[in-house]
Amino acid sequence: MRVYLPCTLPALASAVEAGELGPAPLTGYAVTPALIEWYASGDTEELEYVALTEAARASLRMLAAGRADGVEAAARRVVVAAEVPERSATAGVDLAERARVHIAEPIPMAKVASVHIDDQYAIPDIEAAVAALPAADEGDADARFTVDGAEAHELMWFATQEIPDLFGS
Template identity: 75%
Template sequence: MRVYLPCTLPALAAAVKAGEMGPAPLTGYAVTPALTEWYASGDTEELEYVALTEAARASLRLLAAAGGEAPPRRVVVAVEVPDREVSAGVGIEERGRVRLAEPVPLAKVAAVHVDDHDAVADVEAAIAALPASDAGDDDAKFTVDGAEAHELMWYATQEIPDLLGT
């Protein structure tokens, strides 16, 4: 199963150093039965895009929690894991949310998706607007959604060192 793990650039660097995505448990996003039922008209590619988008939103929250210690670029790590290692969330807010009980070896990383440098200003604005957005401010929600206007760039696993500047 393809699982999209929200991340940050410093966390990705730490994972490369450790040789695995962790520590467990890990929260990710995937095409779950609940997501498939909710998004009934989509094909697999569309559903995977929805899961990727959810992971990008979670990455934005990780950036906000980092308090400016991480470069303002959303990061999503796509991993391939056996279905038996994935447990799906429950409830309407967790349609695509999954849990991985074990760290994921880097050998299971399929690709990394990262904001281009052109997205930085919009990501910074979205991070600043998150508290007001969560409180229901429509203008702040619009600002947060503005980060999603930027498509994440795709990087092959062999490009990770270049992406990290190592």
């Protein structure tokens, strides 16, 4: 099963060093039965894009949480795509996040298929979205617009052998 895991550049660097994404349990996003039912007309590629987008939203929240804890990280959303055994992933029941899955064990870096990350040009909009998250969560429509604006940026695709290059940018 292909899962999309929200991440940040520092967390990805730690995973590379450790040789795995973890510790478990992990939250990821995938094409779940609930997502298929909700998005009845979509093909697999469209459904995977929805899961990737939800993981990117979660990455934005990870950036905000890290900054609140004093972790310096580039304002770039990071999503790791990996293959996991279906038995390792349990679909959640949250209707707001139909693609959410819980992964019961760490994911070896050898199971990573690709990494998706914001382009440098997205950084100002991602910075603004991170700053606007608290107000957006409290119902501020302008802040929600700013947060949603982050999704206007497509994530770039990187092969696994390119991961070390991401830490210099």
